[in-house]
Amino acid sequence: MDFSLTDEEKAIRDTARAFIRREVMPLEQEVLRRERAHQPGITRDELRELQLKAKEFGFWGLSTPEEHGGMNLSAVAQSLIWTEIGRTFVPFRFGGEADNILYYANESQKAEYLIPTIEGERISCFAITEPGAGSDAANIKLSARPDGDDWILNGEKTFITNGNDADFAIVVAITDKEKGVHGGGSTAFLVDRSMGWKSEWIQVMGEGGPAALVFDNVRVPGRNILGEVGQGFQLGMQWIGKGRYIIPSHAIGLCERALQMAVDYANTRETFGSKIASYQAIQWMIADSETELEAARWLILRAAWTVDQGMDPRHSSSMSKLFGARVANDIIDRVMQIHGGMGYTRELPIERWYRYVRLLRIFEGTDEMQRLIISRDLLRGYTKIGGHLA
Template sequence: MLDFSLSDEQRIFRDSVRSFIDKEIIPLETQVLRNEREGRPGLERGQLRDLQLKAKSAGLWGFTTPKEYGGAGLGAIMNSLACIERGRTFVPFRFGGYGDNILFSGTDSQKQQYLIPTINGERASCFAITESGAGSDASAIRTRAVRDGDHWIINGEKTFISGGNEADFVIVFAVTDPSRGGSGGITCFLVDRGMGWRSQPIATMGEASLASLVFEDVRVPSSNIVGELGWGFQLAMKWISSGLYEVPSLLVGSSERLLEMAIQHSKKRVSMGHPIAQYQAVQWQIADSHVEIEAVKYLTLLAAWQVDSGHDARHTSSIAKLMGSITADKVVDRVMQIHGGIGYTKELPIERWYRELRMYRIQDGTDEIQRRTIARNLFKGHARLGGIGV
């Protein structure tokens, strides 16, 4: 018998996260919109840190971080539930207590210098593999690292790097052995900003903080290599795939919040003598949105369950990510249509969400890459039709 209900622990946790988001984060939306429209960050780093510490005092800290590093070690399902709640607001907030999973593969010295301070919120990192000619094909990167005694000299440029403008150090991937070709010969380095790389903001149609990172003869000690020399691509794929379920989780939360706005507006907005909620054209948009959101929600929770159960969640995560990004894009478009002209103005945050959600059909694996992955898994027998769960 299948049981899709949340346990008491999961329900209490979700409600705690929801309460924090409702009381501490959503009230900041007006301020964030004003800041962004004036060309300032939605939240300053100090303000974000204060909110994270307030959440920590409420027991909301490091949901997936192992307990030995000060986290809660709650697992993927709990994290997915938290991401759904966090997705209900566009305020650029995330709970604290995390470090990129690649950092857990570091040496004891690297963990002390990079992992622990990142978990504690004392340092900020970014992940840099994407280049102008190596987006979906990450194995085509051209950034080079050349050995010079006990150091490596890195030259190249990374682009569309989330958090690159704020990061204190970067987890960067460079070719160290071009003779191996493709994904071979790529190595992962930890590079402090003080070692000489610089960031440049990239203006986008949304409010995401993206950057290009420039490396010109940046000198990095061999002790800053993460994992084995020439095996960085495997670490990168581990980073990309492990938390893919988080993206559709966030999109479920955003879509549900937007749909709530559409339902409330359609009840109040009167046209030709009736609330527009009484018109079939509006009802069908509401119904279609709800059906699609629910489908994404259960696909996403299935992927999270697979992660927690030790199963390979990559195929299900790709399905959830593809469907989640397409669904969010359709839902925000319908919500804007239901609101009419007022939805198109900056008086409401719908246009802001409209610009932000479009990004997810490109970021973290484009729609086309997800379809390619899903199809290849089916053709090669890595996934099969007719299965349930795993």
Template sequence: MVDFSLTDEQREIRDWVRTFVERELIPLENEVLIRERRGEEPGLTAQERRELQQLAKKSDFWGVQTPVEYGGMGLDAVTTALIETELGRSFASFRFGGEADNILYHANEDQKRRYLLPTIAGERTSCFAITEPGAGSDAKAIRTSAVKDGPEWVVNGEKTFITGGNEADFALVFAVTDKELGADGGVTCFLVDRDHGWHSEPIDTMGERRPASIVLEDVRVPEENVLGEVGKGFPLAMQWIGKGRYLLPARALGSCERLLDMSIEYSKTRETFGAPIAERQAIQWMIADSQMEIEALRLLVLHAAWQVDQGRDSRHAQSIAKLFGGVKANEIVDRMMQIHGGMGYTRELPIERWYRDLRLLRIFEGTDEIQRRTIARDLLKGRVKVGATLG
């Protein structure tokens, strides 16, 4: 028999995060919307984010998945998915402090001292820079180059749609160091400080996120800033990309839960032709379909996370969860806007904001098409057998 119950610790953590979101994040939403309507930066301000992180740290909520030996909580994947779901209940995007890119743990001792530890402490900020104007889903097509010049590497190229690139003081830059070897042995990861000479420009989008375009022109990087080994950068990139893909639909799950709650309450009070719209079959079907899909998404997310905790190859399950989550989250937010009618279309309510934000889930960190390609190839090549995901 499969046991779907949570441990006492998991319930306590989930409930603590839900209370944090209700007390600290949701009350900020109206101000966030007002600032955005005035044309100011979307989302929480840097100061608000820091204050919230420090507030959570007082309750020992720091470094959710950071190993205990580095001062973090060292939580498992299922518990982390539960946390992301609760954080998704607010469109005021927030993450707890004390985290560092997973591939930074491959750093040598000197690099850990200069990059990893300060990042965990919140003293430094990084960004992952692999995507380029001509290399999005096809990460092997990167063109940024790095040429050895004495004790330094000279890096030239452009990165785009880099999350956190506007705020970061150093970047994990992937560059071609040997064209002949290609991605399998000719790509290297460099730790590149902003002070080394790269600059960034924000990219306006239809949602909250404002990724960066990063330009590197003859940026000189010391040899000691190679992360891992020369020519071994692509496996690091895939390790970064593959980590926590289940967390994206987990956060969307929380958004859908809140949206459905809002729509249920609205349908009980909004009347047409002398009765609440909750009594209309058309509304009831939208609510029922959304609940069905939310519960299906929850199981897909937790199953992918469970596989991670079991040490299994979870990439197939994560692709399924991300694909289903992206498609269904967009269908659900569309239904919830329909239930709210004209009010849902206005900026007086946060539904239109979620409508824009959730659309990104079908594009970034692997498009719907890439997920379908991955799922199909796994099946066609026999890497995964139909019906064998629990075996």
């Protein structure tokens, strides 16, 4: 068994790290200052400028096929890069990306939605969650009824990331109530904001915030169906599936940085005449954090590797999302504890991470939903215990 990265993976990781250090991290103090003044940490133009700078460095479209100008990196390489991005709390991501399901677009939709999204000229959001259907996404009610060549959308979506900024939404709607989502009764639509949907910002614990979207007799041309009629839920699950190894990859980057802060603090802070690093209580928190981080790292990289092998990644991705999110919460909690009162202040980013990582246990499938998937795979015999070693 060889746990080493290839030379190419190391080179990509190190170049991403250098870019984040040189170009992104210097913005951190300004991001904190703005967020504390209730402003966005970074504007859309500033993000775009950084992304174009990264493009010169060679980073553009991590998962985007080469025919669309992207890097088309392996899942393992993407995971490594997301860990590097996680080291900074500047709300940064590399440009040149589009939602994975936008590749189901036909040629004219590609020109209108996919390409401008990759180029950063348009912003998308993906909307499946509703006030009455989150974990139970199959229970969505937003309806689309045919009217000539058009469809009329009515209903509400909630907690939609980018929902306030997006100029189009990928919306999963019920097109045949009788069939239900599992029987081909749902469809994905590309819906421009100009077609009439409204959004309202939802204030949350972390920075930024999702939005509620309202569709009141929104008329959508039939040519805006993404994929096939009846394919909506399937596309929705595919969209969500990808985040399950990317989200924890990002989280371990921030945990590595935070843990290093805790180590440095423990080596300088003195109480009762000694460095707090000399106390076993502190040492154990550091040891547990490092051990969990290492375990999470390999679980996540293995999930990414499973994707690269073309194997069904569902089981390993759910384990990495469940474990990665849990570990991130435990580590940031300990890092705050080691910093004492300072950890709780807004002078340091720890309280920001603390608020952010709590989300990881909720969105894109709660802890409980990941457990449901993992246990169901075993109980129904889809996966054997330790079967991935076979």
